[in-house]
Amino acid sequence: MSATTAPRVDTSAGSPRPPGPRPRRRRRLGTVGHRVLVALLLVYLLAPFVWMLVYSLYPSSALQQARPDLDPSLLTGASYARLLSDTSFLVPMANSAVVGISTTIICMVLGSACAYAFARYRFRGRSTLLLGMLTVQAIPVIVLAVPLFILLRAFGLYDRLPGLIVTYTAFILPLVVWMLVGFFDEIPPSLERAARIDGCNRLQIMVKIAFPLAAPGLAATAILAFITSWSDFFLAKVLTSTSASTLPVKTAAFQGLFAMDYTSAATAGVITAVPVLVLALVAQKWIIRGLVEGAVKG
Amino acid sequence: MAEIELVNVQKTYPGRKEGPPAVDDLSYTIGDGQFVSLLGPSGCGKSTTLNMIAGLEDVTSGEILIDGQRVDDLDADKRDLAFVFQDYALYPHMNVYENIAFGLRMRKVPKPEIDQRVHDAARRLDIEHVLRDKPRRLSGGQRQRVALARAIARRPAVFLFDEPLSNLDALLRDQTRSELKLLHAELGATSVYVTHDQEEAMTLSDRIVVMSRGKLEQYGTPYEIYHRPATDFVASFVGKPRMNLLPARRGGAGRYDVAGSGLGVELPLSQPEVRVGLRPEECALRDAAPGDAHGTVKVIEPLGNASDVIVDLGQALFTVRVPGFSSVRVGDRVQVDTSSARLHAFDVETGRRLVD
Numbered sequence: 011m012s013a014t015t016a017p018r019v020d021t022s023a024g025s026p027r028p029p030g031p032r033p034r035r036r037r038r039l040g041t042v043g044h045r046v047l048v049a050l051l052l053v054y055l056l057a058p059f060v061w062m063l064v065y066s067l068y069p070s071s072a073l074q075q076a077r078p079d080l081d082p083s084l085l086t087g088a089s090y091a092r093l094l095s096d097t098s099f100l101v102p103m104a105n106s107a108v109v110g111i112s113t114t115i116i117c118m119v120l121g122s123a124c125a126y127a128f129a130r131y132r133f134r135g136r137s138t139l140l141l142g143m144l145t146v147q148a149i150p151v152i153v154l155a156v157p158l159f160i161l162l163r164a165f166g167l168y169d170r171l172p173g174l175i176v177t178y179t180a181f182i183l184p185l186v187v188w189m190l191v192g193f194f195d196e197i198p199p200s201l202e203r204a205a206r207i208d209g210c211n212r213l214q215i216m217v218k219i220a221f222p223l224a225a226p227g228l229a230a231t232a233i234l235a236f237i238t239s240w241s242d243f244f245l246a247k248v249l250t251s252t253s254a255s256t257l258p259v260k261t262a263a264f265q266g267l268f269a270m271d272y273t274s275a276a277t278a279g280v281i282t283a284v285p286v287l288v289l290a291l292v293a294q295k296w297i298i299r300g301l302v303e304g305a306v307k308g
Numbered sequence: 309m310a311e312i313e314l315v316n317v318q319k320t321y322p323g324r325k326e327g328p329p330a331v332d333d334l335s336y337t338i339g340d341g342q343f344v345s346l347l348g349p350s351g352c353g354k355s356t357t358l359n360m361i362a363g364l365e366d367v368t369s370g371e372i373l374i375d376g377q378r379v380d381d382l383d384a385d386k387r388d389l390a391f392v393f394q395d396y397a398l399y400p401h402m403n404v405y406e407n408i409a410f411g412l413r414m415r416k417v418p419k420p421e422i423d424q425r426v427h428d429a430a431r432r433l434d435i436e437h438v439l440r441d442k443p444r445r446l447s448g449g450q451r452q453r454v455a456l457a458r459a460i461a462r463r464p465a466v467f468l469f470d471e472p473l474s475n476l477d478a479l480l481r482d483q484t485r486s487e488l489k490l491l492h493a494e495l496g497a498t499s500v501y502v503t504h505d506q507e508e509a510m511t512l513s514d515r516i517v518v519m520s521r522g523k524l525e526q527y528g529t530p531y532e533i534y535h536r537p538a539t540d541f542v543a544s545f546v547g548k549p550r551m552n553l554l555p556a557r558r559g560g561a562g563r564y565d566v567a568g569s570g571l572g573v574e575l576p577l578s579q580p581e582v583r584v585g586l587r588p589e590e591c592a593l594r595d596a597a598p599g600d601a602h603g604t605v606k607v608i609e610p611l612g613n614a615s616d617v618i619v620d621l622g623q624a625l626f627t628v629r630v631p632g633f634s635s636v637r638v639g640d641r642v643q644v645d646t647s648s649a650r651l652h653a654f655d656v657e658t659g660r661r662l663v664d
Contacts, residue, residue: 203364204397209385209414222401 059283065276066090074272089277099278102260106282108171109256110240113178117186117235120179122228125190126216130202140191143184151181155248162249169251177249178239185238186231193227194220229296237286257282310375310388310465310498312338312361317370319356319522329368330356332522338515343492343499345509348519349545354502355470357519361500362468363387374466385414389466390459394474396451398443398458404430405439408458429461432491449480456488460495467492467499473508485511506546510534518542538661540583540654549588549616549627555656556584564653568622571602571644575653577662585652588627592645593617593636601641602626608634619644 064080065073066089072079093099128140158177159168167173197220205215221228243258250259261282264275319331331353338344346354359365361372363384372380379387390411398407405426412422430436433453443451452472459467472488473481489512492499503509509516510530518525518533518541526538537543543551556564556573558580565572566584573584596602603621615634619626619642626644636642653662 198395198397200393200395200397201399203384204391204393204399205410206364206384207362207389207391208411214414219399223399225401 062276062279062283065272066280068273070271070273089273090281093274093277093281099260102255102257103281105171105254106240106257107285109174109178109246110236110285112171112175113182113239114232114236116175116179117182118228118232121183121186121231121235122190122221122224123216124183125187126194126220128187128191129194129197130199140188143187146184147181151244155245158245159248168249169254171254173249174246174254174256177245178242181245182235182238186235189231189234190224190227193224193231196227197223226296229293233289233293236289240286241282311340312466312498312500313371313373313376314357314361315371315373317357317360317372318368319353319360319365320368328522330522331360334370334524336517336524336527338498338500341496341498342514343489343501343512344515344517345501345503345513346517346519347503347506347509347546348525349504351521352519353522354504354517354519356522358468358470358500358502361466362389362391364391387466388464389468390462390464391468392455392459392470392472394471396443396455396472396475398451398454400443403440403442404435404446404454404457407443407454408461411458411462425461425463426457429457432460433457448476449484452476452480452484456491460491465497467495467497469499469501471502471504474503474505488512506548510546518545520545535650536661536664537585537652540585540659543585543652543654547587549629551652552586552588552591552624552626553583553654554586554621554624554626555581556653557581566621566624569602569624569626570600571621571626571646573646573651575651575663577653579655579662581656582662583654583656583659585654586626586646586649588616589614589629590646590649591626591628592648593619593628593630593634594643594645595636596641596643598641600643602644603642605636605638605640605642608636608638610634617642 067085067087068078068080069084069086069088072081072084128136162168162173162177165173167176201219201223202215205219210218241258242256243262246256246259247262250256257278261275261278264271264278314334314336317331317334318329320329334357346357348354356365360367360380363379363382363386367380370380371378374387374389398404399410402410408426408429409422412425417425426439427436430439433456435450435453435457438446438450438454443454446454452475455472469488473484476484485508492512501509501512510533513530515527515529516533517527520541526533526542528536528538533542533546537546537551540553544553554566554571556566558577559565559572562574562576563572564575564577564582564584573586575582575584603619603626605617606620606625607618609616609618610633614629614631617628617630617634617636619628621644628644630636651663654660655662
């Protein structure tokens with residue numbers, strides 16, 4: 011009874027509200043501020059891409075004047091039609107696809123098995139090996155370009171797709187392993203022990219338990235591997251000349267010595283970016299989960 | 309149904325050869341259909357022992373036999389046992405049905421039988437309504453039940469439990485504990501249960517294995533463990549509040565005195581010095597004249613139905629559990645009445661029990 015009839019004590023009397031906006035209003039202001047910042051960042055990141063898209067869809071004459079003419083009636087897909095029917099563009103595009111897909115598959119097959127071993131087995135030299143792989147990543151590509159060129163030429167792989175695939179695999183695999191070790195580490199060992207009791211062997215544990223659970227991580231890593239090999243310019247430029255040339259090299263070739271075909275370059279840029287964009291959009295849920303789960307326990 | 313026999317089982321982890329083995333020379337037999345708890349503090353080797361029985365860890369030396377057949381060189385899935393993990397270890401990417409069915413599928417049990425067994429186990433544990441849900445949608449208690457259902461559906465000869473209740477809140481833990489006991493009575497399968505909670509071990513088990521630092525301290529019924537602890541470790545580990553263990557010196561024929569207190573007990577022993585053990589709930593307190601007092605009341609901890617009174621004996625503290633709210637007050641001079649207490653005495657060197 012006394013609890014219900016007792017006078018209410020004003021606990022705020024001794025501590026007046028701090029000056030400034032009320033907490034809820036402050037929170038709302040904070041949210042608005044965040045949104046403005048995100049919008050600015052988006053504009054900053056997307057502007058070059060949008061401008062590239064505009065360049066690929068308008069005749070260059072409409073854009074190369076003091077006030078660009080963005081009349082929608084001028085929109086045209088002619089540049090796309092031209093490039094996508096031009097063998098000298100389609101071959102590098104196919105090369106890029108072959109190199110990107112092959113590198114991704116090889117990196118994921120080798121990398122997932124390797125990362126699983128790193129995550130689950132404790133063996134002599136484990137840390138040294140992991141660190142060693144990261145050290146390889148720290149060497150600037152430009153330092154290795156000439157030795158790689160000599161090596162590939164010696165093995166008859168210069169200007170050939172297998173040469174590019176092997177080279178990209180060597181560069182991307184350590185990164186793939188590093189990323190996947192983190193994802194496999196997140197899987198509680200008790201799940202795999204439960205699977206052993208349930209009758210799984212090592213391979214079945216990997217396929218039925220570890221891989222499905224690391225799927226977001228595997229997807230994120232695979233996309234990263236594909237994007238890296240698909241869009242690399244420098245190594246492709248050094249290690250190929252004509253027959254194994256890739257899309258980024260071809261795109262750069264639109265810049266002539268004295269003039270540049272902006273429309274073709276922009277169109278090629280968009281075509282190069284589209285698969286990456288599509289992949290990222292399709293798998294965005296997985297990528298975000300993959301990237302977040304690496305850091306935060308799910 | 310199965311009898312588990314451990315013969316001189318030892319476990320040493322590679323790279324940790326300097327220290328004592330994780331499990332040191334364990335030998336005991338778990339009878340067919342019995343519920344046996346492995347009890348001990350963290351790091352005593354109880355989970356390692358369970359993992360070795362399960363086949364999740366190798367035995368460094370010694371043998372493990374199930375129904376007379378050596379199993380320590382068999383894979384985990386060939387030992388006909390089910391394991392309930394502390395964190396439940398439910399596969400997050402499978403729904404409850406698939407979680408329960410997974411082990412059966414791996415053993416190539418025909419589909420209709422899998423379906424029947426999954427539903428049987430789910431019905432028994434009252435989780436039929438969540439069979440299509442993923443584990444992340446379940447509460448802790450429900451996950452626990454799914455883990456149990458997964459074990460039951462396998463119909464193994466042996467159930468192994470690794471602290472399965474430790475992630476549940478207190479109320480649910482008590483409830484699930486009773487259900488586990490009921491389940492064991494129904495199924496009758498041999499069960500080995502790892503816990504650090506003596507209450508769980510006492511309430512659930514037919515027999516208890518008490519372990520400390522990888523060694524077996526005692527293997528006996530809850531009654532034996534409580535009333536006839538084999539070592540001072542068991543005496544102090546089992547029982548709440550802890551048994552009073554006090555150094556005592558031989559005074560006269562059969563009399564041992566607790567140093568500095570005037571408290572003495574009669575023991576048919578000849579050792580010059582022993583550790584005397586007295587359970588707090590078997591002792592009582594009496595008001596004492598200043599000359600007769602054993603000590604002074606230092607702290608009173610009322611629990612409602614009883615109070616723990618901690619008495620300062622001068623060189624040691626002595627706990628007495630008295631019924632209800634204590635009438636003594638802090639600072640009172642009191643005498644400890646041990647006349648109705650069962651006397652325990654342990655060797656000061658080895659810690660082994662000295663009286664029957």
